[in-house]
Amino acid sequence: MNDLYRALASVFPKDRITDDEVVLAGYAADSAIAPGSATFPSYAVLPKTTEEITHLLQIADRFRVPVTPMARGSNIAGMTVPVQGGIMADLRLMNRIIEINKDGAYAVIEPGVTFHDLYKELKKAGFFCHLPTAAGGSSPLANYLMRPSGNFSAKWDPDPILSLEVVTPQAGIIKTGSASFETAGWRARYHCFPDLTGLFTNSYGTLGIVTKGSVKIFDRGEEERLVLTTFDSFPPALEYMKRIIRRNVADSVTFWTWGWSMFHEMMLSKSEKMPEEMLKPDQKTPPPGVPFGIASARLSGYKEVVNAQETVCIKVARELGGDHLDNREARERYPGCYNYLHSYFVEGVLPKPGEESQIRAGLHLPGCLLTAEPSKLIEIEKFMWDLAQREFKPPYFFRALPYSHGREFFFAFVVYVTGSLIEEREYLQRLKGIYGTLYRDLLRNYGGVMFRYRKDPTFFGMTGMYGELLRRIKKLVDPNNIMNPGMLLF
Numbered sequence: 001m002n003d004l005y006r007a008l009a010s011v012f013p014k015d016r017i018t019d020d021e022v023v024l025a026g027y028a029a030d031s032a033i034a035p036g037s038a039t040f041p042s043y044a045v046l047p048k049t050t051e052e053i054t055h056l057l058q059i060a061d062r063f064r065v066p067v068t069p070m071a072r073g074s075n076i077a078g079m080t081v082p083v084q085g086g087i088m089a090d091l092r093l094m095n096r097i098i099e100i101n102k103d104g105a106y107a108v109i110e111p112g113v114t115f116h117d118l119y120k121e122l123k124k125a126g127f128f129c130h131l132p133t134a135a136g137g138s139s140p141l142a143n144y145l146m147r148p149s150g151n152f153s154a155k156w157d158p159d160p161i162l163s164l165e166v167v168t169p170q171a172g173i174i175k176t177g178s179a180s181f182e183t184a185g186w187r188a189r190y191h192c193f194p195d196l197t198g199l200f201t202n203s204y205g206t207l208g209i210v211t212k213g214s215v216k217i218f219d220r221g222e223e224e225r226l227v228l229t230t231f232d233s234f235p236p237a238l239e240y241m242k243r244i245i246r247r248n249v250a251d252s253v254t255f256w257t258w259g260w261s262m263f264h265e266m267m268l269s270k271s272e273k274m275p276e277e278m279l280k281p282d283q284k285t286p287p288p289g290v291p292f293g294i295a296s297a298r299l300s301g302y303k304e305v306v307n308a309q310e311t312v313c314i315k316v317a318r319e320l321g322g323d324h325l326d327n328r329e330a331r332e333r334y335p336g337c338y339n340y341l342h343s344y345f346v347e348g349v350l351p352k353p354g355e356e357s358q359i360r361a362g363l364h365l366p367g368c369l370l371t372a373e374p375s376k377l378i379e380i381e382k383f384m385w386d387l388a389q390r391e392f393k394p395p396y397f398f399r400a401l402p403y404s405h406g407r408e409f410f411f412a413f414v415v416y417v418t419g420s421l422i423e424e425r426e427y428l429q430r431l432k433g434i435y436g437t438l439y440r441d442l443l444r445n446y447g448g449v450m451f452r453y454r455k456d457p458t459f460f461g462m463t464g465m466y467g468e469l470l471r472r473i474k475k476l477v478d479p480n481n482i483m484n485p486g487m488l489l490f
Contacts, residue, residue: 044088071111071139083486128348136350168208168477186214205484221300228325229317230291236320258286259397268336278395367414369451
């Protein structure tokens, strides 16, 4: 028994600390890690309280041992893999929904709470929360800390985070937003002083461990409705989304190309076999009788208002050359797609009925995720189709949605790799090489910014004094760089 283990054992009982290699193997890699390159942590611990997290970071700082925090979820981007070893802080037991404040329209939760947990309690209270395209077992707090894309990011700022409680190695426990005042509650992201909540969003666990957070919740309204419209190309769909969001017609809207629709069908069927249409060489052109893409809009409020909003959505779509897809027709023609979209946009729950078949049939890569101004997105779409036809194997597809009242758009061009990791190892390495320069090209040529940091220190270096200021803050709260150093951010 070494000194580090004895120190950890003074804080955690034996059933919440382990060095068992069988257990540690589960933390050593995710689908973003190339075969044969996994790195085991030395120990995994399961904290239950903020106080235990505080002691953990004090011990790790004293021993100069890296700490990698992990909440819940499928973890497909390598962000919670302990690539430098050290201690894995598994936060799944910090799973309390501390408060659902209907008056202030926020919920205070811990990182181990799942979307399914939160959804069930919010539904009882007449509210729902922002949902990403993730599994229901994922952590809302962890996902929201990375500026999520999802079902409710269009009309309002895409960041659902309000106040936070964060434990840092040397600055101790920090509360941000209105929670920094003991009597002001958790309702606001910032007050009469600068916004420190934003400091910890998109920091990927490199500044500290978030132990509590308040998140925005939304009144479900008297009526909730899904409106589906179809388009034969992306430019009119983009204009449609801009109009219905900027003119306050819809709460949210997302455009999905035909490949996404078939992916949703595959999830519902739980089939292990990829549909032949998804593997055809020309991925841009849909199969006969299938629209290029579907725009799914959420409407909510009083019934009379929602009726008028639906009429306007259909009118705008047809003015732009699109058409309305009636919900009954959608259920008959695309049951899996309709099931997913209705659950996602109206019920407010992540279905993921066929996630296991998704894993069996292939590897769902994060792909190229970015944000850009609307006009630039048309150019980016063309660039990505051309790149995909040269470099990618089918299937590949994209989705897009407006952020912050349509001032910018989220764009996700996803490659779905079929076959095993071993079989496709060479192809995966080639994709990695392409992604290595792709984001810099998209930033330079189109002003597109990577949606989440992809472990490219040169990209962070392009931010000038912004990055230098963050480095100085890092030295104040974590001078020994023990917090998730494998992210290569600092």
